[in-house]
Amino acid sequence: MNPAEVDNRNLEIDPLKKFETMGPTDVATDVNTYRLKVTGKVERPLSLSYDEILKYPQLTETVLLICPGFFSNNGRWTGINLKSLLQEAQTKKEAQYIDIVGAHEKRIRIPLNALDQKRIFLAYRVNGEALPQKHGFPLRLVYEDAYGFDWVKYVDEIVVL
Numbered sequence: 001m002n003p004a005e006v007d008n009r010n011l012e013i014d015p016l017k018k019f020e021t022m023g024p025t026d027v028a029t030d031v032n033t034y035r036l037k038v039t040g041k042v043e044r045p046l047s048l049s050y051d052e053i054l055k056y057p058q059l060t061e062t063v064l065l066i067c068p069g070f071f072s073n074n075g076r077w078t079g080i081n082l083k084s085l086l087q088e089a090q091t092k093k094e095a096q097y098i099d100i101v102g103a104h105e106k107r108i109r110i111p112l113n114a115l116d117q118k119r120i121f122l123a124y125r126v127n128g129e130a131l132p133q134k135h136g137f138p139l140r141l142v143y144e145d146a147y148g149f150d151w152v153k154y155v156d157e158i159v160v161l
Contacts, residue, residue: 001066004145008064011074016127020071025134027103027154034138036085036122040099040160043090050138053124056080061119067148077142079123083115085158097161100141103154108141109161119144122155 031050038046060078082098091112100122101107114120122139124131131137136153143150 001068001072003064003066003147006064006066008062008074011064013062013076013127014073016075016129016132019073019075019126019135020067021134022067022070022148023106023153024103028133029138029154031138034156036139036155037157038085038089038160039157041092041095042086042160043092044088046085046089048085050124053080053122053139056084059121060125061121061142061144063119063142063144065142065148065151075126076128077121077123078125078128079121079139079142081121082158085122086112086115086160089160091160095160099157099159099161100152100155101157101159102136102141102152106152107159108143108146108150108152110143 034050036048058078059081062076064074066072097109097111099107099109120143123142124139139155141152
């Protein structure tokens with residue numbers, strides 16, 4: 001299934017215990033020392049603790065995660081809007097992309113204009129529960145219309161390009 005071609009509005013929410021995963025699952029993050037950095041073409045670089053992230057307005061969206069040939073999981077993801085972070089960091093006018101960086105230098109590049117067209121955000125909860133370690137705690141990219149290998153886990157930096 002191509003995520004961009006699937007309408008998940010009438011699909012059941014999959015229980016978290018049935019969620020499958022690929023890629024790294026054992027990255028341990030100390031929530032007391034964790035920082036999410038926003039760097040690159042910004043006027044005001046950010047370094048946010050997990051508690052500071054939780055103070056931002058949250059959003060919850062039902063988004064289908066598809067790992068082609070392996071599994072699909074329809075979940076209710078809760079997290080922080082990337083645009084809120086970029087506004088606070090004061091993205092420079094010439095910026096065109098963001099790189100979302102996670103464990104083992106995994107990164108994905110997203111055009112800034114895609115943030116207005118799709119459900120793309122950083123999740124810290126799924127189906128009402130804290131994001132489990134194996135699914136990317138403390139933050140995982142939720143990226144509507146992208147395959148699961150682009151849903152970066154253990155996000156610790158946003159680089160504005």
